[in-house]
Amino acid sequence: xxxxxxxxxxxxxxxxxxxxxxxxxxxxxxxxxxxxxxxxxxxxxxxxxxxxxxxxxxxxxxxxxxxxxxxxxxxxxxxxxxxxxxxxxxxxxxxxxxxxxxxxxxxxxxxxxxxxxxxxxxxxxxxxxxxxxxxxxxxxxxxxxxxxxxxxxxxxxxxxxxxxxxxxxxxxxxxxxxxxxxxxxxxxxxxxxxxxxxxxxxxxxxx
Amino acid sequence: xxxxxxxxxxxxxxxxxxxxxxxxxxxxxxxxxxxxxxxxxxxxxxxxxxxxxxxxxxxxxxxxxxxxxxxxxxxxxxxxxxxxxxxxxxxxxxxxxxxxxxxxxxxxxxxxxxxxxxxxxxxxxxxxxxxxxxxxxxxxxxxxxxxxxxxxxxxxxxxxxxxxxxxxxxxxxxxxxxxxxxxxxxxxxxxxxxxxxxxxxxxxxxxxxxxxxxxxxxxxxxxxxxxxxxxxxxxxxxxxxxxxxxxxxxxxxxxxxxxxxxxxxxxxxxxxxxxxxxxxxxxxxxxxxxxxxxxxxxxxxxxxxxxxxxxxxxxxxxxxxxxxxxxxxxxxxxxxxxxxxxxxxxxxxxxxxxxxxxxxxxxxxxxxxxxxxxxxxxxxxxxxxxxxxxxxxxxxxxxxxxxxxxxxxxxxxxxxxxxxxxxxxxxxxxxxxxxxxxxxxxxxxxxxxxxxxxxxxxxxxxxxxxxxxxxxxxxxxxxxxxxxxxxxxxxxxxxxxxxxxxxxxxxxxxxxxxxxxxxxxxxxxxxxxxxxxxxxxxxxxxxxxxxxxxxxxxxxxxxxxxxxxxxxxxxxxxxxxxxxxxxxxxxxxxxxxxxxxxxxxxxxxxxxxxxxxxxxxxxxxxxxxxxxxxxx
Numbered sequence: 061x062x063x064x065x066x067x068x069x070x071x072x073x074x075x076x077x078x079x080x081x082x083x084x085x086x087x088x089x090x091x092x093x094x095x096x097x098x099x100x101x102x103x104x105x106x107x108x109x110x111x112x113x114x115x116x117x118x119x120x121x122x123x124x125x126x127x128x129x130x131x132x133x134x135x136x137x138x139x140x141x142x143x144x145x146x147x148x149x150x151x152x153x154x155x156x157x158x159x160x161x162x163x164x165x166x167x168x169x170x171x172x173x174x175x176x177x178x179x180x181x182x183x184x185x186x187x188x189x190x191x192x193x194x195x196x197x198x199x200x201x202x203x204x205x206x207x208x209x210x211x212x213x214x215x216x217x218x219x220x221x222x223x224x225x226x227x228x229x230x231x232x233x234x235x236x237x238x239x240x241x242x243x244x245x246x247x248x249x250x251x252x253x254x255x256x257x258x259x260x261x262x263x264x265x266x267x
Numbered sequence: 268x269x270x271x272x273x274x275x276x277x278x279x280x281x282x283x284x285x286x287x288x289x290x291x292x293x294x295x296x297x298x299x300x301x302x303x304x305x306x307x308x309x310x311x312x313x314x315x316x317x318x319x320x321x322x323x324x325x326x327x328x329x330x331x332x333x334x335x336x337x338x339x340x341x342x343x344x345x346x347x348x349x350x351x352x353x354x355x356x357x358x359x360x361x362x363x364x365x366x367x368x369x370x371x372x373x374x375x376x377x378x379x380x381x382x383x384x385x386x387x388x389x390x391x392x393x394x395x396x397x398x399x400x401x402x403x404x405x406x407x408x409x410x411x412x413x414x415x416x417x418x419x420x421x422x423x424x425x426x427x428x429x430x431x432x433x434x435x436x437x438x439x440x441x442x443x444x445x446x447x448x449x450x451x452x453x454x455x456x457x458x459x460x461x462x463x464x465x466x467x468x469x470x471x472x473x474x475x476x477x478x479x480x481x482x483x484x485x486x487x488x489x490x491x492x493x494x495x496x497x498x499x500x501x502x503x504x505x506x507x508x509x510x511x512x513x514x515x516x517x518x519x520x521x522x523x524x525x526x527x528x529x530x531x532x533x534x535x536x537x538x539x540x541x542x543x544x545x546x547x548x549x550x551x552x553x554x555x556x557x558x559x560x561x562x563x564x565x566x567x568x569x570x571x572x573x574x575x576x577x578x579x580x581x582x583x584x585x586x587x588x589x590x591x592x593x594x595x596x597x598x599x600x601x602x603x604x605x606x607x608x609x610x611x612x613x614x615x616x617x618x619x620x621x622x623x624x625x626x627x628x629x630x631x632x633x634x635x636x637x638x639x640x641x642x643x644x645x646x647x648x649x650x651x652x653x654x655x656x657x658x659x660x661x662x663x664x665x666x667x668x669x670x671x672x673x674x675x676x677x678x679x680x681x682x683x684x685x686x687x688x689x690x691x692x693x694x695x696x697x698x699x700x701x702x703x704x705x706x707x708x709x710x711x712x713x714x715x716x717x718x719x720x721x722x723x724x725x726x727x728x729x730x731x732x733x734x735x736x737x738x739x740x741x742x743x744x745x746x747x748x749x750x751x752x753x754x755x756x757x758x759x760x761x762x763x764x765x766x767x768x769x770x771x772x773x774x775x776x777x778x779x780x781x782x783x784x785x786x787x788x789x790x791x792x793x794x795x796x797x798x799x800x801x802x803x804x805x806x807x808x809x810x811x812x813x814x815x816x817x818x819x820x821x822x823x824x825x826x827x828x829x830x831x832x833x834x835x836x837x838x839x840x841x842x843x844x845x846x847x848x849x850x851x852x853x854x855x856x857x858x859x860x861x862x863x864x865x866x867x868x869x870x871x872x873x874x875x876x877x878x879x880x881x882x883x884x885x886x887x888x889x890x891x892x893x894x895x896x897x898x899x
Contacts, residue, residue: 201539
């Protein structure tokens, strides 16, 4: 560790911050992100349950496929799946010691996420132009709430990845394992964001 | 009772106090060296404001939560004036301003605001932050032999989400139409159409939920990952187990409330109708919303959080009581394994009982039967815990110090609170008791003379650890006996009121109702006087607290002769930098009091190696560090 890193890490060293604890097989951050994702499952689980309750209690539930843009949403699904692949490639390349390629894949992940948001923006705009807003009915309310919350998660992912591709990458030169771990953790989060969309897509667009 | 507390330093024996002084000097020199190496000292802001040290964050949580506890209590004091003497003008009410209490007479809508905020502040801003944020943060890493929490920065962020959440809640008093007034449960549709304060309430809640989410991830990772060598699961102090289960409850139960909060925020801000049914008429006009929503949806989401939340309030309290009882009976906790099993089962079951709060909503008898069955089942682990704690007293030579008095009072008080809950968990009896003062009496017995007494017990017990000073025993006893009598004076009559059918949210305490007025008139003034007496008996505590910090006598490191690591292996107060000079290696379970294999003292610390120098304050750590300093 050079002097700069030492100054930044003035506080005491936390055990198992980078290397796994033998009896649990996990380093702290990885366990932390799985717990966080468990809470996220409860958050979206509650929202999906609300969807079921509101839909089963409704006399005339609007069908998303009659007016939502299915081709664009399908494209978005594949864009997100592709970004989940690139984030794994980024981590794999970092594990192999290739920062350059790793950063390229992180950047591709960010690009995919941005493209997803642009498409989502086009869809939102279309809905508002057609006069459909959250207050129109409970389907639209759920549509905007669920995709909006998911969109916030996408934005959060973009911020994190942009930091790691940019200023955060300095850590590679001081603590390579820790940096690689960070990408792994962010990747796990990103897979979850992807997974939420994979549930949202059929729920809102197809059923 | 204790042997001469001497330690071997190098080849010499010296007093424990001198050894500790030596160690402190060594640590100070070390810290200066560190600071010189890095070319800067820890800035004031890093050390005291945005601290990442779990002990300081714990203190921040504790102090803030105690302030909120007092504030939440003072709201109730005003409400009790109105309940005891309805419509009477009180000059103190004028503090609320002309819009809330013209001429000193509290208005009904202001009464509702005080009620809603009393509940919200006590649950989310006082008890949980005190039980988990303060006690958990300060003690868990020390008890498991960790240098800090697993994620110190997340820990800081957790506090700095909690404080803004609290500030938003306080600021909501200034909102147009006043603060939230739909109760701490915020049931729609009323909360959907309430004044602006409700929006502030929701935003504040989202801060608080985020805070507890960050905290709970941190606690679980810390307990799983940072246990010192030899600290196996079944050697964890019961307090740590309680915090562990509590953190899972916070982690998994709060997100549904966050979802509900987001949906209600959408209802209020984006004019959606998640919780607004079709054709709702407000003040004679049909509400202009799409409709089709379901108010019951909120209740399900809310109680999915709020029932586990009840256990978030009580489990850390039970953990504290367990530690204090083991220490002051000088014998191991009775049934440690059963306690651990019960606390885990309790945590699991708490997720499947929520709809017993909703028997009156017409969910149907099948669902009611299911939830009343699970509710009866969950009483089993609670009884196991209480029984084990009670049995621990058997045959002990009990030390009746102030923390132990509070701990002993906890047992019957929580017993009353728990047992009076059974009729509420059965649908048939709940029909009569629902939303009466009986419910208020029930859960206040659990939380006030239950949890809050446990919090006081914990404060008196760990005060010497945190400050290195003694608290005054006499003032502590005045605080205890006064509070004990007064608090029962408030809550005991509530059962009678509830059985007589007095509804819980009445602005005048029930005197306008024929069936309620007799008992309301007979009991309410007495209960209100008890509430103010309870307030008066907190003054000795407040004085004692600050006086002892400033002028208290110095307490030795292991003040209560305890076995757990936070006492036995650290100084008082613990070192600022990494807690332990030498991370202890744990040899045995947490409650080896009066162990026959160790006749020298009546306590055998978790990390002490038999045959090594006597296990006195700080044990092996002091010697090791002192030797190192000598040799340098």
